[in-house]
Amino acid sequence: MSWLFPLTKSASSSAAGSPGGLTSLQQQKQRLIESLRNSHSSIAEIQKDVEYRLPFTVNNLTININILLPPQFPQEKPVISVYPPIRHHLVDKQGVYVTSPLVNNFTMHSDLGKIIQSLLDEFWKNPPALAPASTAFPYLYSKAGGTPPCASPGFPFLPPYPPQEATRTVSSLSVADTVSSSATSHTAAKPAAPSFGILSNLPLPVPTTDTSAPISQNGFGYKMPDIPDVFPELSELSVSQLTDMNDQEEVLLEQFLTLPQLKQIITDKDDLMKSIEELARKNLLLEPSLEAKRQTVLDKYELLTQMKSTFEKKMQRQHELSESCSASALQARLKVAAHEAEEDSDNIAEDFLEGKTDIDDFLSSFMEKRTICHCRRAKEEKLQQVIAMHSQFHAPL
Numbered sequence: 001m002s003w004l005f006p007l008t009k010s011a012s013s014s015a016a017g018s019p020g021g022l023t024s025l026q027q028q029k030q031r032l033i034e035s036l037r038n039s040h041s042s043i044a045e046i047q048k049d050v051e052y053r054l055p056f057t058v059n060n061l062t063i064n065i066n067i068l069l070p071p072q073f074p075q076e077k078p079v080i081s082v083y084p085p086i087r088h089h090l091v092d093k094q095g096v097y098v099t100s101p102l103v104n105n106f107t108m109h110s111d112l113g114k115i116i117q118s119l120l121d122e123f124w125k126n127p128p129a130l131a132p133a134s135t136a137f138p139y140l141y142s143k144a145g146g147t148p149p150c151a152s153p154g155f156p157f158l159p160p161y162p163p164q165e166a167t168r169t170v171s172s173l174s175v176a177d178t179v180s181s182s183a184t185s186h187t188a189a190k191p192a193a194p195s196f197g198i199l200s201n202l203p204l205p206v207p208t209t210d211t212s213a214p215i216s217q218n219g220f221g222y223k224m225p226d227i228p229d230v231f232p233e234l235s236e237l238s239v240s241q242l243t244d245m246n247d248q249e250e251v252l253l254e255q256f257l258t259l260p261q262l263k264q265i266i267t268d269k270d271d272l273m274k275s276i277e278e279l280a281r282k283n284l285l286l287e288p289s290l291e292a293k294r295q296t297v298l299d300k301y302e303l304l305t306q307m308k309s310t311f312e313k314k315m316q317r318q319h320e321l322s323e324s325c326s327a328s329a330l331q332a333r334l335k336v337a338a339h340e341a342e343e344d345s346d347n348i349a350e351d352f353l354e355g356k357t358d359i360d361d362f363l364s365s366f367m368e369k370r371t372i373c374h375c376r377r378a379k380e381e382k383l384q385q386v387i388a389m390h391s392q393f394h395a396p397l
Contacts, residue, residue: 025108028074032112036067039113047324050336056120059127065098065116071335077106080119085131090122095131225261233258327390331383338376345369 022030029049036052037043043054052067063086068079080103085095092099100122102115233255234242245251256262323329345366352362 025075028108029069032074032110033069035111035113036116037113039117046320047333050332051324054116056123058123061128061130063123063128065119067112067116071332071339074106074108074110077103078112080116086128087131088123088126088128090119091128225264227261231259327383327387331380331387334376334380334383338373338380341369341373341376345373 033049033052040054043052045051046053046066050069052069054065054067055062056065057063064083066081066083068081070076070079080098080100081096082091082098083096087095090098090100098119100115100119102110102118106115237245245255348357348362348366348369351357352359352366357365
């Protein structure tokens, strides 16, 4: 161990020249983290010097890029994953881990900020698609410890709803389209909520019925009176009168208006117009009630959207807490903490050898740091054995 032997001249000068007593590996790690922060101001620090998260939105799809720095970083390459799972040529088959050549060929002299920026540029150039069925949440430490990911719970009371188009214009919807859409709603996927126009602008329904079926006068269609084969009124006229009627259109029209079938059609027309006007008045009286119910539905839909958004945020927060408390995450933290305690004890020993501290302070502080280091290493090794044992039986921790 380094504290048992006095420092050489070159080692002493290098240690004195490093800021804060950091090793060259730690300095390079801090430079890469600063490069990541300077390149992306919206990045969030989940765990200091271990895990970072960068959200971005493309084509109305918000994706989180999770960046996990292993204990031996930058000698080891970072683990970069995305959530939710997507389909893209830079992501693996599960749609979680990034398999970009820049990540696979990462070295300690690479620029982590530029790597993430190139990944974002590629996502903007070739937008990813959401995976058709995400069966697991991206626990970053599950793959390293061999633990299978936790299954995603289903929520049948919140069906998937397609987003509204930003450029959608308000337009009216005909009754025929409404009836046809409601008839097929049980077999087809649920469309986006239709935006109706003003009720007074709705077009009247066009009657489409079979003429052979019996239709009442107040229905959507009208049945013409039966036209007889013989007109008794014409049989009483002479040949000269029939000739005049054939030659003179006014006489023919006058005779035509006296037919009982035409009188019946005119009477039915007046009655039908009266019934339509009465029905229109009743519909206008129902308009305020319909508008109020429509507004109630819109308010409830807006409330549902807000509650769904709040629920998703809380679920995301729960997933973040679950990630930070997983067995593999605790193992990584114990490994980093044990390494830090060992470095602290080495620094105390070096200060004692240089005569900066007396023997009593050295013994008390050095034994305390060494005890903490060995306890953390023992816990980390025990936790690693537990993870390995559970991974053999495919039992998630």
